[in-house]
Amino acid sequence: xxxxxxxxxxxxxxxxxxxxxxxxxxxxxxxxxxxxxxxxxxxxxxxxxxxxxxxxxxxxxxxxxxxxxxxxxxxxxxxxxxxxxxxxxxxxxxxxxxxxxxxxxxxxxxxxxxxxxxxxxxxxxxxxxxxxxxxxxxxxxxxxxxxxxxxxxxxxxxxxxxxxxxxxxxxxxxxxxxxxxxxxxxxxxxxxxxxxxxxxxxxxxxxxxxxxxxxxxxxxxxxxxxxxxxxxxxxxxxxxxxxxxxxxxxxxxxxxxxxxxxxxxxxxxxxxxxxxxxxxxxxxxxxxxxxxxxxxxxxxxxxxxxxxxxxxxxxxxxxxxxxxxxxxxxxxxxxxxxxxxxxxxxxxxxxxxxxxxxxxxxxxxxxxxxxxxxxx
Numbered sequence: 001x002x003x004x005x006x007x008x009x010x011x012x013x014x015x016x017x018x019x020x021x022x023x024x025x026x027x028x029x030x031x032x033x034x035x036x037x038x039x040x041x042x043x044x045x046x047x048x049x050x051x052x053x054x055x056x057x058x059x060x061x062x063x064x065x066x067x068x069x070x071x072x073x074x075x076x077x078x079x080x081x082x083x084x085x086x087x088x089x090x091x092x093x094x095x096x097x098x099x100x101x102x103x104x105x106x107x108x109x110x111x112x113x114x115x116x117x118x119x120x121x122x123x124x125x126x127x128x129x130x131x132x133x134x135x136x137x138x139x140x141x142x143x144x145x146x147x148x149x150x151x152x153x154x155x156x157x158x159x160x161x162x163x164x165x166x167x168x169x170x171x172x173x174x175x176x177x178x179x180x181x182x183x184x185x186x187x188x189x190x191x192x193x194x195x196x197x198x199x200x201x202x203x204x205x206x207x208x209x210x211x212x213x214x215x216x217x218x219x220x221x222x223x224x225x226x227x228x229x230x231x232x233x234x235x236x237x238x239x240x241x242x243x244x245x246x247x248x249x250x251x252x253x254x255x256x257x258x259x260x261x262x263x264x265x266x267x268x269x270x271x272x273x274x275x276x277x278x279x280x281x282x283x284x285x286x287x288x289x290x291x292x293x294x295x296x297x298x299x300x301x302x303x304x305x306x307x308x309x310x311x312x313x314x315x316x317x318x319x320x321x322x323x324x325x326x327x328x329x330x331x332x333x334x335x336x337x338x339x340x341x342x343x344x345x346x347x348x349x350x351x352x353x354x355x356x357x358x359x360x361x362x363x364x365x366x367x368x369x370x371x372x373x374x375x376x
Contacts, residue, residue: 018337241338280344
């Protein structure tokens with residue numbers, strides 16, 4: 001296959017709709033026969049040499065260099081998602097060959113675990129306990145010659161979170177989510193969006209987990225651990241799973257993108273892990289800010305995913321390159337996509353008249369833990 005042909009077939013990734021893979025954004029037609037691994041490696045080496053020479057000769061702007069490098073770093077992280085699934089697959093193949101599981105074991109239908117009360121409801125530790133008051137926020141950033149930004153990060157937008165809200169100080173942990181799994185949460189239809197339930201009821205647990213010999217295991221790229229070894233770490237799930245858990249835990253919800261930015265005022269003080277430990281799901285559909293302009297170099301980069309199916313994630317995961325960790329950066333995935341290393345925390349709106357008054361800088365730590373007020 002010629003270099004120009006590979007330029008076309010590798011010009012865009014393919015991101016089919018999770019619930020209906022026949023639907024997909026625009027992309028090059030897949031070839032009837034993919035090039036060999038050797039041909040692809042040779043192509044990559046050739047293109048890298050061409051780009052390096054162009055940079056050396058001043059034929060490519062530094063903006064384009066940053067564009068290419070950041071985009072590659074994104075895909076280096078998504079490759080880690082694939083490696084985690086490969087680790088899971090290899091683990092399950094090994095256990096399958098040792099001792100086949102019964103249907104009851106595969107379904108993982110244990111009913112009692114951890115801190116649930118007699119009604120199968122989680123204990124208070126899942127309850128949002130930090131009150132964040134209304135106030136101004138700034139999202140995005142303005143174009144700057146010295147810093148590369150993606151088009152969906154621009155322009156800077158000043159807006160206002162109009163309602164107080166309660167949010168959990170910590171993201172939901174593996175042990176907390178285990179309660180949901182063992183309570184049969186994946187089989188509780190009333191917790192799920194109608195379109196999600198048929199898909200996720202077959203999962204039974206998160207995509208990076210396995211059930212073998214009567215117990216659960218959690219997988220990272222190249223590493224498998226018994227769930228109790230990582231019980232306090234954030235659980236990685238899709239937005240659909242996060243929303244089902246939040247509803248089960250107390251009719252809670254997931255923060256919006258605006259609320260995330262407001263909560264950042266408390267990061268490291270009363271709310272923890274917003275910027276790291278796993279991408280943070282928001283319930284905000286991915287779209288451009290007012291004044292959005294598609295980047296000329298890759299017009300479809302964001303626009304093709306302003307489809308109501310993709311939602312904004314903030315922060316970073318342990319596999320995110322440091323260059324991508326900035327408050328303006330907006331990741332985006334379909335709400336049913338189960339493989340991203342993404343966490344969440346429970347949230348609930350608060351009646352403003354019940355919330356304590358904020359100081360002028362909106363950061364009085366004394367009232368935020370003690371906000372016991374009317375939720376709506």
